[in-house]
Amino acid sequence: MRVDRPSVCPLDCPDTCSLTVTVEEDRIVQIRGSRANSLTAGVICTKVARDFPDFVHGERRLLTPLRRVGRKGEGVFERISWDQALDLVHERVTAVVLEHGPQAVLPLNYAGPHGFLAYASMDLRFFHRLGASLLDRKPLCGGIRTEAWLGTFGPVPGIRPEQVALAKLVIAWGNNVTWSNLHLTSLINQARRRNGAKLVVVDPRRTKIAEQADLHVALRPGTDVVLAWAVTAELERRGGLDPEFIRRHVHGFEAYMARVREVRVADAARICGVPEAEIRQLAEWYQTLSPAAISVGNGLERNQNGGSGIRAVFALPALTGKLGVPGSGLVNGAGFAFPKTPGRLGRPDLAPPGTRTLNIVDVGAHLNDPTLRPPIKAVFIYNHNPLIVHPDQNRMRRGLVREDLFAVGCDVVMTDSMTYCDVVLPASSHFESHDLYPSYGHHWLQRAEPVIPPVGESLPNTEIFRRLAARFGFDGPIFRASDAELMDDAVDPADARLAGIPPSRLPTDRALAMTADGEDFVLFRSVFPKTPTGKVELESSYLAEKYGQPLPGYRLYESSYPLVLISPASDRRISSTFGGSKASDGTPPLEMHPEDAERRGLRSGTWVRVWNDLGEVHLPLKVTDVVPPGVVATFKGTWLRTSDNGQTVSALVPGHHADLSGGACFNDTRVEVAAYR
């Protein structure tokens, strides 16, 4: 018998769609959008509808615990029982702890699933109690933007995406909404249809939404701060700043403007590689069109100036007084709309005082560092595919292949990273477990129950770490907490918006709006900055103290390699999730501008080698003007089977840090390209 059951998409995507899942004899046969969440309103992306059933039931699904019997990376395993697997993990990790101390153990997890429970709950309790090294995960993606937001506005939300429909100007800055923020596209279309809104897209690549825009500013990657400064300088010259709003609500105006005023439009045009007229047009529209909504995506954070670029864009509505009005401001900071209680959920207080914190971006370097004390001798890889998504893939591989490293893997399917693990534990997908879902792109809280029982012998992440905690002798109710109790620890049950309903009992057929006393969050109307000064901080004491960055800055990234390589998200994967699906079988093309191709004597269809000092990848060339001269692009997240030499685009990405959050700099990749075969 076929039945429809409600669920929620858990993937690393700002939209967190509500779903209807059709189940027949414990198998998922269809996934559609549902209307439980009025924002996502029955619409979902193609990849989830197409690929999720096979992800759950396909041939790559992990059905039992496994022990490695081949070489690391070879992918040869034998089946073992859960008892054997837990015993082996306990025995090997205990030996590491006895010889090197607990900090020689590292959880290497990221954001495969985004529900509170699967993402970071019982697992963190386990690692904190063990005394394992702590991992700062945000630098891999999103951390730079979050830190820029915290420094500028503090922990408060921006406008909810639905307000974009009210705008007369929408700016999608570094956000390929068609593929990575789907529901913003329909809100932009509503704004254009109803209000005649102008659409500006700032993106080095001519994405689909850029093709539809009234103005597409195809800037050179990593120069967003210069562009935003030039727009600000032009606004000041045109009388477009709001002195009264600035006087009352902005901190650090003069110090900030001292930098801005050094930027002439002509200089910015040269640095950013865009016509002066486009900078002036953007400034004119930003001055004259209100309400104006800006959505800052992840694209502009992935370089050494990433935090500065985002801060300079965040400054625009404050300098022009375009806050406090519905439909105006920034569609960012959604995560701060939820009453999260991470201290109760993950129990960081259990970690011994002085436990070191490692930046996730540096894990590959640490795994290869003979001077690191204590060395990393055991890793737990879960919710993550580090071999595919970390910068400097070859360095990560050299780390994971170490025979003296004990690696525990935990995933739904056999990934490239799992093949390097000594023990692989089969995790249930979110369709097989309970969870509660916040979002980083909208203001709706959602809960989902399992729609099918665990496939094979798989277990939810929470149960896997409950069993590990018991094996390690971690006693006490917090290690036995049920999934319902964990949900009740994930958000504040006393928050008025829950109306007394425990989080674990929220209805699954509708989403709960996160509002400010029933009103939409609108900065300077229903919510105010929570910075040290209570103002919008263009000069930030928080960022000065944490990163030595009181003000945004710009540094030229220098390299002997001539081309900038960007590697944005594709429409076939969420980062590397679904990289094992049929739709991801092919090797993605390298897009190159005709001028760059001609200079190298290259034609579309030619296989090219793309290289720098870190590695080399082989890709089919696509000569196209969707990228500007000097910039080449390919898509991130493909698995090793798409490569003929065991390297994908991450092999070319340098491991240095951005100006905020110690963040990854994917777009600082510089390469040369030549014919390969």
Ligand code: SF4
């Ligand atoms: S990946 Fe994003 S757009 Fe696609 S179903 Fe999930 S939340 Fe919705």
